[in-house]
Amino acid sequence: xxxxxxxxxxxxxxxxxxxxxxxxxxxxxxxxxxxxxxxxxxxxxxxxxxxxxxxxxxxxxxxxxxxxxxxxxxxxxxxxxxxxxxxxxxxxxxxxxxxxxxxxxxxxxxxxxxxxxxxxxxxxxxxxxxxxxxxxxxxxxxxxxxxxxxxxxxxxxxxxxxxxxxxxxxxxxxxxxxxxxxxxxxxxxxxxxxxxxxxxxxxxxxxxxxxxxxxxxxxxxxxxxxxxxxxxxxxxxxx
Numbered sequence: 001x002x003x004x005x006x007x008x009x010x011x012x013x014x015x016x017x018x019x020x021x022x023x024x025x026x027x028x029x030x031x032x033x034x035x036x037x038x039x040x041x042x043x044x045x046x047x048x049x050x051x052x053x054x055x056x057x058x059x060x061x062x063x064x065x066x067x068x069x070x071x072x073x074x075x076x077x078x079x080x081x082x083x084x085x086x087x088x089x090x091x092x093x094x095x096x097x098x099x100x101x102x103x104x105x106x107x108x109x110x111x112x113x114x115x116x117x118x119x120x121x122x123x124x125x126x127x128x129x130x131x132x133x134x135x136x137x138x139x140x141x142x143x144x145x146x147x148x149x150x151x152x153x154x155x156x157x158x159x160x161x162x163x164x165x166x167x168x169x170x171x172x173x174x175x176x177x178x179x180x181x182x183x184x185x186x187x188x189x190x191x192x193x194x195x196x197x198x199x200x201x202x203x204x205x206x207x208x209x210x211x212x213x214x215x216x217x218x219x220x221x222x223x224x225x226x227x228x229x230x231x232x233x234x235x236x237x238x239x
Contacts (some may be wrong), residue, residue, distance in 0.1 A: 081120045082228050089115075101230050112166045114227065116220050117155065127214075127221035131200025133229060138170050139186035140177040147190060149213035160219040167226065179205035188222075190215070198222055 077088045089096045097116040141161075147153040161171050169186065179187045183203030193209025196218050200206050208218045 079121070081124060082231075084120070084227055084231050086120060095119075099227065101227060114163055114166075114223070115159070116223065117159070117216050118220050120220075120224050123217050123221045124224055126196075127217050128195075128197040129221055129225055130198065131206075133200075133206075133222060133225040134186075134204050135164075135167055135169050135226065136183065136186045136204050137168070138172060138184075139164060139188060140172055140174050141188050141190075142173075142175060142177065143190040145190070145192055147210060147213065147215045149215055152213060153215050156215040156219045160223065163223050163226075167230070 079086055079088075084099055086097050086099045089098050094117070097118070097120055099114050099116075101112045101114055141157075147156075149156075164171060177185075177187060179202040181202060185204070187202065187205040188208060189206070190208045190210060193211050195209060196211045196214040197209050198206055198218060198221060199209070206222070208222070210218055
């Protein structure tokens with residue numbers, strides 16, 4: 001005879017009382033019975049533990065996925081170009097490329113916030129710059145044309161002057177000025193050209209050639225080189 005294992009069961013006595021009406025007489029009937037209670041077996045406990053483990057695994061994967069996505073999104077807003085750390089700030093439809101430059105005169109005198117409109121990785125690659133960039137105490141900015149460029153010219157010159165001034169260089173306008181061969185002041189001339197590029201032709205004299213109204217690209221390419229110079233702490237030029 002085969003013996004079958006039965007799950008442990010326990011019973012509980014339950015009674016219920018009913019009131020019934022028969023032939024205009026009320027009668028109370030009480031019924032009682034046993035209700036069996038099924039106890040969980042070891043297999044049931046294993047199944048419950050497995051379900052709990054799956055739920056916890058799902059929650060863990062979801063949490064890790066969220067952290068990875070957050071990290072990717074956050075990383076996409078930051079990058080390093082030539083050892084300069086930039087973060088991307090978006091204001092409405094405009095992107096700014098922000099970095100902080102520690103200015104010093106032997107000792108660090110403060111941090112200077114710089115905001116560029118063009119991606120440093122793009123202008124650093126696409127806008128040629130011939131010759132090293134150096135600063136002097138004074139800069140003369142001249143132009144052979146009116147580079148309005150749908151408002152980009154005003155933005156470019158204003159940002160250029162602001163950042164240059166942050167480095168301690170005074171900007172003046174002198175239409176009669178030319179390149180100073182003794183390097184007593186910087187000279188920057190904005191010119192139309194077939195290619196957007198920068199050429200150094202004197203101690204601290206530069207021609208900014210602008211093609212297709214790329215005035216933001218050329219001015220910020222120059223500023224980018226200044227940031228690289230400050231970051232690398234190059235030696236001052238010798239004349």
